[in-house]
């Protein structure tokens with residue numbers, strides 16, 4: 001009987017393989033489709049950034065047009081200032097960051113940089129004006145030097161090291177077996193979340209963009225690493241228009257403006273002190289995170305493992 005079933009098993013496997021292949025192809029075409037939708041307008045001019053003011057003007061967007069995620073979001077970040085976006089999970093915070101990069105086109109409203117609609121300028125010029133420090137950067141399977149140098153074509157070794165120093169990762173790199181020539185990524189040395197983030201910061205420093213998007217890591221880094229990274233981020237945000245997608249409120253206390261997003265709508269806005277006094281959603285989130293911080297502070301010290 002088993003001899004009878006073996007060919008059927010085989011047939012099942014062949015069927016599953018072909019079906020998976022078709023699903024993969026469909027996914028690939030979907031990807032090509034979405035990319036094709038984001039095209040430069042005919043004869044699109046390049047973006048001219050003078051001061052780097054960012055403005056969202058009644059932005060409506062859904063990944064699927066049937067399900068709108070952002071319902072008329074408006075805010076402005078004056079040149080050189082910092083705006084923090086906070087709110088519950090799924091509120092649409094990272095979506096705002098993706099839209100500024102024009103990974104997707106919006107269904108209503110406008111997104112402007114220095115008064116120019118980002119949908120009307122070349123994507124190349126838009127993306128070269130914005131630096132992003134993502135939550136979890138995927139490193140190229142190449143050397144750590146290459147991964148930093150990617151921020152600016154033609155950067156010299158001195159410039160790469162300068163950026164690494166400013167991102168507090170130079171000493172770590174010098175301690176690697178082959179220094180800047182050490183291979184990292186999937187097929188090389190695996191870096192920790194904090195180290196990868198510092199490589200991303202160094203790359204961004206090299207790029208030196210007028211507009212910066214920081215997508216804060218959801219995964220907790222140890223508190224010393226986090227403080228170090230926050231210090232570096234604060235210094236690179238100082239001269240640039242910065243949008244911070246924040247998961248921990250301790251990082252937004254100094255922001256020039258905080259917007260609180262809930263289910264794709266801005267429900268509160270203001271500075272930290274104003275929002276705490278307003279006693280709304282932000283104040284509740286702040287109180288909850290403060291309790292968590294206290295609990296962590298009171299937790300008994302764990303003996304280090306030797």
Ligand code: ATP
Nearest residue numbers: 063064069087088089090091092093094095096247
């Ligand atoms: P978190 O704090 O958990 O990172 P968030 O506020 O950044 O959440 P977004 O990632 O912007 O939230 O997601 C907003 C909504 O859009 C969610 O309902 C999510 O399921 C949906 N969404 C996000 N990315 C996609 C995508 N690529 N395709 C379809 N829906 C998506």
